[in-house]
Amino acid sequence: xxxxVTLELLGxxxxxxxxxxxxxxxxIPLGLVVCFGSMNKWSPFRRLEAGPLHFxxxxxxxxxxxxxxxxxxxxxxxxxxxxxxxxxxxxMFGLPSMPRMTxxxxxxxxxxxxxxxxxxxGGIESISRGQYEAGQVLGMxxxxxxxxxxxxxxxxxxxxxxxxxxxTLVKDTSLARIIGIYEIIWSGEQFIKKGLIxxxxxxxxxxxxxxxxxxxxxxxxxKKLSYFRG
Amino acid sequence: xxxxQVNNLRKGFGDTDVLKGISFSLEQGQVLAIIGSSxxxxxxxxxxxxxxxxxxxxxxWVAGKQLLSASEEEIRQNRLHFGLVFQNFNLFPQxxxxxxxxxxxxxxxxxxxxxxxxxxxGLLEKVGLKEKAESYPHQLSGxxxxxxxxxxxxxxxxxxxxxxxxxxxxxxxxxxxVLRVIRGLKNGGNTMIVVTHEMEFARSVADVVMFMADGxxxxxxxxxxxxxxxxxxxxxxxxxGAQEKF
Numbered sequence: 001x002x003x004x005v006t007l008e009l010l011g012x013x014x015x016x017x018x019x020x021x022x023x024x025x026x027x028i029p030l031g032l033v034v035c036f037g038s039m040n041k042w043s044p045f046r047r048l049e050a051g052p053l054h055f056x057x058x059x060x061x062x063x064x065x066x067x068x069x070x071x072x073x074x075x076x077x078x079x080x081x082x083x084x085x086x087x088x089x090x091x092m093f094g095l096p097s098m099p100r101m102t103x104x105x106x107x108x109x110x111x112x113x114x115x116x117x118x119x120x121x122g123g124i125e126s127i128s129r130g131q132y133e134a135g136q137v138l139g140m141x142x143x144x145x146x147x148x149x150x151x152x153x154x155x156x157x158x159x160x161x162x163x164x165x166x167x168t169l170v171k172d173t174s175l176a177r178i179i180g181i182y183e184i185i186w187s188g189e190q191f192i193k194k195g196l197i198x199x200x201x202x203x204x205x206x207x208x209x210x211x212x213x214x215x216x217x218x219x220x221x222x223k224k225l226s227y228f229r230g
Numbered sequence: 231x232x233x234x235q236v237n238n239l240r241k242g243f244g245d246t247d248v249l250k251g252i253s254f255s256l257e258q259g260q261v262l263a264i265i266g267s268s269x270x271x272x273x274x275x276x277x278x279x280x281x282x283x284x285x286x287x288x289x290x291w292v293a294g295k296q297l298l299s300a301s302e303e304e305i306r307q308n309r310l311h312f313g314l315v316f317q318n319f320n321l322f323p324q325x326x327x328x329x330x331x332x333x334x335x336x337x338x339x340x341x342x343x344x345x346x347x348x349x350x351x352g353l354l355e356k357v358g359l360k361e362k363a364e365s366y367p368h369q370l371s372g373x374x375x376x377x378x379x380x381x382x383x384x385x386x387x388x389x390x391x392x393x394x395x396x397x398x399x400x401x402x403x404x405x406x407x408v409l410r411v412i413r414g415l416k417n418g419g420n421t422m423i424v425v426t427h428e429m430e431f432a433r434s435v436a437d438v439v440m441f442m443a444d445g446x447x448x449x450x451x452x453x454x455x456x457x458x459x460x461x462x463x464x465x466x467x468x469x470x471g472a473q474e475k476f
Contacts, residue, residue: 144337
């Protein structure tokens with residue numbers, strides 16, 4: 001019986017792991033794009049400062065758009081986003097719906113990219129101006145300053161909030177069942193019909209071991225970056 | 231010909247004019263000390279020379295060539311004429327002392343890795359920190375960090391090396407080692423501009439002293455003149471105030 005339950009749960013857990021890994025693979029870089037958008041300084045109307053449309057002069061459309069988007073994504077439940085992304089295209093535009101797993105990864109990646117972008121922004125803005133200026137007076141280009149000087153310091157500073165968010169992701173994967181992904185909790189719930197409750201507790205053990213492993217991994221990374229201060 | 235010629239430099243932030251038309255020149259190998267109260271425009275002048283701020287008006291000429299700042303690339307090239315040592319050192323914390331010095335020359339492809347390394351080691355020897363090459367910035371004292379920052383600036387062979395209050399962030403007992411290094415650079419023939427509150431240092435090391443107040447050059451002359459017999463009333467008041475501190 002135990003072996004049978006374990007095998008069944010492992011099947012669900014594989015889906016959980018897939019959501020987890022694919023979401024990270026897409027949302028970590030996508031978060032950087034969203035982050036740059038939310039810090040964008042482009043302001044097409046700044047020349048109108050003196051005229052009657054002066055209220056437009058400080059408007060930064062890319063920043064405004066990105067921040068509004070982040071507000072919507074962070075301000076609504078991930079479950080709602082999942083449902084809309086899976087059913088929306090079909091019901092609203094008559095398009096064929098995406099495969100369930102694709103819709104899940106799209107929804108999760110967008111959602112987590114928005115959270116990550118805010119963590120990145122906090123990290124980038126916490127780097128002192130002196131670091132940029134030191135790079136500038138040494139003749140470095142903007143991208144050299146970002147990649148060779150700033151980035152590793154940002155990575156070190158955002159380690160703790162990122163590990164928080166990533167451990168939350170482990171558990172958020174369970175939301176995908178709402179659009180029919182057979183993840184681990186669903187697979188555990190199958191056994192309730194047979195009058196068994198312990199497989200559900202058993203699913204908890206999977207989560208605990210997984211997040212425990214991540215905690216150890218992040219501890220190692222933090223230690224690796226502890227050779228410098230800043 | 232002057233190595234540096236500045237004509238009518240102006241810079242404002244919002245409604246405040248910080249530099250109100252600064253003109254001066256500096257000869258090759260001279261050391262210029264800029265003194266004056268905080269808010270007088272000293273640091274802004276230095277930051278304009280290093281193109282960390284874009285002047286609203288005025289010209290900067292280095293060795294007979296005017297520095298224009300139309301494009302980002304032009305500005306980046308202009309900066310290479312100058313070196314800047316900051317008040318807060320601004321070393322890169324994730325790089326060792328040696329890597330701090332070799333990073334920029336490597337990115338600018340100023341030689342092979344071996345040449346760049348050798349030169350950096352020579353500079354570290356010059357500032358007395360050869361044995362710290364593999365240390366990280368947080369393992370050094372403030373004075374040592376500032377000496378690394380000086381070596382880092384020298385690695386690009388700037389024609390004019392600028393210092394923005396290089397000892398203001400240091401404990402008093404650590405200022406000596408940094409000032410000694412700067413003094414050594416003068417003897418090596420480097421052209422330097424030093425914004426400083428160390429009056430004794432300005433008097434003994436500078437060839438020219440500039441007193442700035444309210445965004446203008448109030449007085450600029452040999453140190454004996456400025457410290458011994460200042461012409462302007464403002465300079466006199468400032469020097470008197472500075473002396474009373476001791």
